[in-house]
Amino acid sequence: MIRFEHVNKRYPQRGEALKDLSLELAAGEMAFLTGHSGAGKSTLLKLIGLIERPSRGRILVDGRSLGDLPRRRIPYHRRGIGMIFQDHRLLNDRTVSENVALPLVVAGMARREVGRRVRAALDQVGLLALERAQPIALSAGEQQRVGIARAVVARPPIILADEPTGNLDPDLSSEIYALFERFHEVGVTLLIATHDQERVSRMAYRILRLHQGRLVADSGNW
Numbered sequence: 001m002i003r004f005e006h007v008n009k010r011y012p013q014r015g016e017a018l019k020d021l022s023l024e025l026a027a028g029e030m031a032f033l034t035g036h037s038g039a040g041k042s043t044l045l046k047l048i049g050l051i052e053r054p055s056r057g058r059i060l061v062d063g064r065s066l067g068d069l070p071r072r073r074i075p076y077h078r079r080g081i082g083m084i085f086q087d088h089r090l091l092n093d094r095t096v097s098e099n100v101a102l103p104l105v106v107a108g109m110a111r112r113e114v115g116r117r118v119r120a121a122l123d124q125v126g127l128l129a130l131e132r133a134q135p136i137a138l139s140a141g142e143q144q145r146v147g148i149a150r151a152v153v154a155r156p157p158i159i160l161a162d163e164p165t166g167n168l169d170p171d172l173s174s175e176i177y178a179l180f181e182r183f184h185e186v187g188v189t190l191l192i193a194t195h196d197q198e199r200v201s202r203m204a205y206r207i208l209r210l211h212q213g214r215l216v217a218d219s220g221n222w
Ligand SMILES: Nc1ncnc2c1ncn2[C@@H]1O[C@H](COP(=O)(O)OP(=O)(O)OP(=O)(O)O)[C@@H](O)[C@H]1O
Pocket: 011, 012, 014, 016, 017, 035, 036, 037, 038, 039, 040, 041, 042, 043, 044
């Protein structure tokens, strides 16, 4: 599903953020990406989402090399990936529903179908009752779930999460991880970057560990 072949990423003036990175994530797999601050976790996720480009090497998603993707196919590629961040920058002058609807509206989906999908996504994250609320009136955990609903509303086969629970307390974090497991159960491929070593070792999923831009450990459960 996702394959890195000898990938290097060099940022101008900053040196190499990723070094000779090779890995493969199977369709439907859920894995954690760990490592110290600056190890290259966000960079790896950005390369999959085509927010950044590799300096060397090849990345394949669904068998297609991202380097060969014509420019007009990039929005389509991005629609297949739900990106979840620590800070979702929700629009405070729009309701929860309108925030979640954005990716579908941008993609030109018919209004009735948008409404149906938005309600389904809000239901999945347990926020249907708050569909008309303004994001500013929600708790941090609720805001994070709105961000997740927005990321999954287009039903992407891949979810990439970058420190998704960084500012949440342990109970709220557990809720978010339970949600990820539900997406995993229905066949979504998930890669979750986190510093939460304790949780990662408790959950029995593959762990990819980066150290100074290199993949130094790759294991099922340790
Ligand atoms: N846009 C950028 N321009 C220049 N350097 C960058 C850029 N993004 C990341 N870097 C550098 O690349 C290296 C890897 O950063 P990255 O954000 O991928 O690490 P990370 O493991 O996600 O860190 P954190 O856990 O702190 O988010 C760091 O040295 C960082 O300073």
